Amino acid sequence: MADVLEKPRKGEDVRPKGRIGRRLLITSPKGGVGKSTTSRNTAVAAAVESGLKVAILDLDPQRGCVKWFAMRPDDKVVAVDMYDGAIEKFEDAFAEMDEDYDLVVIDTPTSVEEHKGAMKRLILSCDAVLIPTGQHWDDTKSVTDWMRYVRSCGARASFLLNRCKPRTKSFKEARVALLKAGPLCPVEVPDREDIPTLASAGLTVVDVNGMKSSDEVIGVWLHLKNEMGF
Known part of the structure; x- marks a missing residue:
């Protein structure tokens, strides 16, 4: 995996131009590790815990975040905005954002090998990268190779043990x-039913008082907040 993508040239600057404070990339080559879940949970945690103006950019063709957002009861919960686009043209999606955002959380496809140039540009455009993973061998082998590539780009990245x-x-x-491969978020997210149950209603555990997983989700955000210098 580490040798699959072309490494960026020294000094190459591909940050998209726009009124965006910071960009957080959620990415993993492994399916089923909760990239979309982590993206929307983190976005809502940033808005609730830190009072930030937050948007989610869904670049995954499955549009899991977009479908979740369509069910969100926006009259009762903290607002986050939603955008979508194609990963090969993610710069166009940034250009379409017509509001100022403190943070944009970016959800990505699984098959990174099919988007070599776009993934390189996307990694370079972000302030931090979070790599969710499960705990079994096939999960960790896949993501450790990916972490080595992400770090070779000079990105600030950490793993998240999820589910x-x-x-x-x-x-x-x-x-x-x-x-052994890179930094690990000090807070893990256990496999609990409250996260997927609330997701089916367009909610996160941070939206509802008393949810068991809310402390862990907020803890993940606080780790990322420090990493990005908020």
Whole structure:
């Protein structure tokens, strides 16, 4: 994986121009690790916990964030804005944003190998990269190779153990394997039903008082907040 994508040339600047404070990229070559879930949870946590003006940019052809946003009861929860686009033309999606945003959270497709040039440009355009992963061997092997490439671009990146079972042996083994490849978010998100249940109503655990996973989701955001210098 680390050698699949062309490395950026030294000094290359591909940051999209626009009225956007910071950009957070959620990416992983592995499917089923919760990229879209992490994108919308993080966006809402940033808006609720830090009072930021936040947008989500959905570049995944499955449009999981867009479908979630269509169900969101915007009269009862904190507002986040939604945009979508094609990964090969993500610069056009940024250009269409007609409001000022403190943060844009970017959801991406799984098949990064099919978007070599666009992924390189996208990584370089962002202030931080979060790589969600499960805790089993096939998950960690895929994402550790990807982390090496992302870091070779000079990006500030960290892993997120997501949908995990912290009391298991494989969880402990995953932490060690990931830390050998790069930084690990100090807060993991356990495998609980409240996150997918609320997602089916256009909500996150941060939108509803008393949800068990809200502390972990907010903790992930606080880690990213520090990484991006808010």
